[in-house]
Amino acid sequence: MSAAQPHPTLARRLGVGDAVVVGLGSMVGAGVFVVWGPAGRAAGSGLLIGLAVAAVVAYCNAVSSAQLAAVYPVSGGTYVYGRERLGEWWGFAAGWCFVVGKTASCAAMALTFATYAVPGGGWLRRLVALAAVAGLAAVNYRGVTKTARLTRILVACTLAVLALVLIVLFTGEPHRDLEFTGTSPYGVLQAAGLLFFAFAGYARIATMGEEVREPAKTIPRAISTAVIVAIGIYLAVGVALLLVLDPATTIAPLATAVDTVGAAWASPVVRIGAALASLGALLALIAGIGRTSLAMARNRDLPGWLAAVHPRFQVPHHAEIALAVVVGILVLTTDLRGVIGFSSFGVLLYYAIANASAFTQPADQRRWPRALNVIGLIGCVVLAVTLPWTSAVVGAGLLAIALIVRKLRTGRGGSARS
Numbered sequence: 001m002s003a004a005q006p007h008p009t010l011a012r013r014l015g016v017g018d019a020v021v022v023g024l025g026s027m028v029g030a031g032v033f034v035v036w037g038p039a040g041r042a043a044g045s046g047l048l049i050g051l052a053v054a055a056v057v058a059y060c061n062a063v064s065s066a067q068l069a070a071v072y073p074v075s076g077g078t079y080v081y082g083r084e085r086l087g088e089w090w091g092f093a094a095g096w097c098f099v100v101g102k103t104a105s106c107a108a109m110a111l112t113f114a115t116y117a118v119p120g121g122g123w124l125r126r127l128v129a130l131a132a133v134a135g136l137a138a139v140n141y142r143g144v145t146k147t148a149r150l151t152r153i154l155v156a157c158t159l160a161v162l163a164l165v166l167i168v169l170f171t172g173e174p175h176r177d178l179e180f181t182g183t184s185p186y187g188v189l190q191a192a193g194l195l196f197f198a199f200a201g202y203a204r205i206a207t208m209g210e211e212v213r214e215p216a217k218t219i220p221r222a223i224s225t226a227v228i229v230a231i232g233i234y235l236a237v238g239v240a241l242l243l244v245l246d247p248a249t250t251i252a253p254l255a256t257a258v259d260t261v262g263a264a265w266a267s268p269v270v271r272i273g274a275a276l277a278s279l280g281a282l283l284a285l286i287a288g289i290g291r292t293s294l295a296m297a298r299n300r301d302l303p304g305w306l307a308a309v310h311p312r313f314q315v316p317h318h319a320e321i322a323l324a325v326v327v328g329i330l331v332l333t334t335d336l337r338g339v340i341g342f343s344s345f346g347v348l349l350y351y352a353i354a355n356a357s358a359f360t361q362p363a364d365q366r367r368w369p370r371a372l373n374v375i376g377l378i379g380c381v382v383l384a385v386t387l388p389w390t391s392a393v394v395g396a397g398l399l400a401i402a403l404i405v406r407k408l409r410t411g412r413g414g415s416a417r418s
Contacts, residue, residue, distance in 0.1 A: 016218050016221050019218055019223075020205075020225050020226045023222060024155050024226050024229060027198065028155065028158055028162070028230055028277070032158075032198060032237055032254075032277065033116075033252070033254055033274040033277060033278075034112055034251075035194060035195055035197055036253045037247055037252075037253055038341075039191040040248035040253075041248040042187045042188075042191040043183055043187045046187060046191070047238060047242065048239065048242065049183075049188050050187075053379070053383075056375070057192070057380060058199035058200070058227060060372045060375045061351040061376045063223075063358075064351070064368075064373050065081075065354050066220035066223040067361060067365065067366065068354065069219040069220070070216045076291065076296070077098065077292055078094040078095075078353050079094050079301075081094075081353075081354060082094040082353045083299070085357035090353055091301075092296070092402075093403065094350050094353040094354070095296045095301060096301075097350040097399060098346065099293060099302075100395075101344075101347045101350070101395070102288065102289050102343065102346070103289060104343045104346075105197075106133070106282055106285045106289070106323070107129075107331050108336055109279075109282040109285060110278070110331045111129050111331055111336050112274070112278040113129060113274075113278035113282065114128040114331075115336075117271075126331055132279060133328050133331060134328070136279065136283045137286055137321070140283070140320050154276050154283065157276045158273055161272070164266060164269060165257070165258060165273075166237065168261060168266050169243065169244055170243070172261025173261060175244065176242075176243060176244070189382060189383060190388070192383055194340055194344060195234075196344050196347070196348060197340045197341075197343055197347075198234065199231075200347045200351075240257070241257055244257045244260050244261055252270075252274075255267045255270045286323060286324070286327075290316045291316060293306050293319035293322070305318055306319040307319075338388065341390070341392075342394060344383075344384075345384050345392050345395035346395050346399075348380045348381075348387075349395070352384070355374075355376035355377035356373070356377055358373045359374065
C-alpha cells in the first residue's frame with residue numbers, strides 16, 4: 001500500500017468529552033434496562049459475579065483497543081488492527097463479526113425503544129422502530145458533531161433517570177438480603193457473556209478514530225474513562241435491583257423494581273428513560289458500524305460503493321444509508337428474542353482479535369502489560385462459547401460463510417498484509 005491516502009478522509013472534530021459521551025451513549029444505553037432479565041435467568045443469585053466477570057473482560061478489551069487505536073487512529077477499529085498486526089484475513093473476520101453483530105444490536109435498540117414508547121404491540125410498534133432508525137440515520141448523515149451533540153443530550157437524560165431509580169430503590173422498602181445460592185459456574189459465565197452486550201460501547205470510540213483530535217492521547221483517555229464510569233453505573237444498578245427483586249422474573253426489571261418499593265409514580269419516568277437510552281445507543285451504533293463498513297469497503301472487503309465520504313458533511317454516507325436499510329428490514333421482520341446473545345457472540349470474537357492484535361505490539365507502543373491482553377483473549381473465547389448455543393451456532397455459521405465467500409472471491413489464501 002502506498003504512503004499516500006487514496007481515499008477521502010473524515011474530519012477530526014471530536015475531543016475527549018465528545019468521545020467519552022459517544023462511548024457512554026452505547027454502554028449506558030438500552031442495555032441497562034433490558035439485560036438484567038436474561039442474565040438473571042442464566043446466573044440466578046450469581047448475577048453480580050457474572051457482572052464482575054464481564055467488567056474484567058470489558059476492561060481488558062478496552063485497554064487493548066485503546067493501545068491499538070493510539071497507533072492506528074483511523075476508522076475501522078479492530079478490522080484495521082487485525083489487518084495491521086495479524087493479517088488481512090484476521091482483520092476481515094473482526095470486521096465481519098462487528099458489522100453483523102452490531103447490525104443486530106441496532107435492530108434490538110430500535111425495537112427496545114418502540115417497546116417502551118408504544119404500549120401494546122403489533123405493527124405500530126414496528127413502524128415506530130423503523131421511524132427511529134430513519135430519523136437517527138438522518139442525524140448521522142448530517143455530520144459527526146451533530147451525532148456527538150445529540151448523544152450528549154440523550155446520555156444526560158439516561159443518567160438522570162438512572163440516578164432517580166437508584167435513589168428510589170436504595171431508600172424505598174422492602175429490601176431483601178443478597179444471597180449467592182442456586183447458581184453454577186456455567187450460568188455465571190453465560191450471564192457474563194450476556195452482560196457483555198451492555199459493556200461493548202467503547203468500540204464506538206475506537207472505530208471513530210479518524211474523527212478524533214489528537215487520537216494518540218484522546219482515545220486511550222476516552223476509552224478508559226467511559227469503561228470505568230459504565231462499570232460503576234452497572235454495579236450500582238445491579239446491587240439496587242437485587243436488593244428489591246429477582247430480575248429474572250420480569251422483562252422490565254427497573255420499572256418493576258420501582259413499583260415494588262411503592263414508587264409507581266416513577267414507572268413512567270423509567271419508561272421514558274429507557275426509550276431515550278435506546279435512542280442514544282442506536283445513534284452511537286449507527287455511527288460506529290458506518291465507519292467500520294467504510295474501512296472494509298476501502299479494502300474491498302465490502303462493496304467499494306460503501307467507501308464514499310460525503311463531500312460536505314464528511315461522513316460515510318453510503319455506508320450509513322445501507323445500514324439504515326438493513327436495520328429497517330430487521331425491525332420489520334424480527335423480534336428481541338435471542339438477539340442479545342447473537343450480538344454478544346460476534347462482538348466477543350471481535351475483541352478476541354483485538355486482544356491478540358494488541359499482544360503483538362512492540363514495547364514502544366505498549367501502555368499496559370501483555371497479561372491484560374491474554375486475560376482479555378481467554379475471557380472473550382470462554383464467554384463466547386458459554387452463550388446460548390443457538391447464538392453461538394448461528395454466529396459461527398455466518399462467519400464461516402463469509403470467510404468461504406471471501407476465499408472464493410479472492411481466489412487466494414494466506415494473510416497478505418496491505
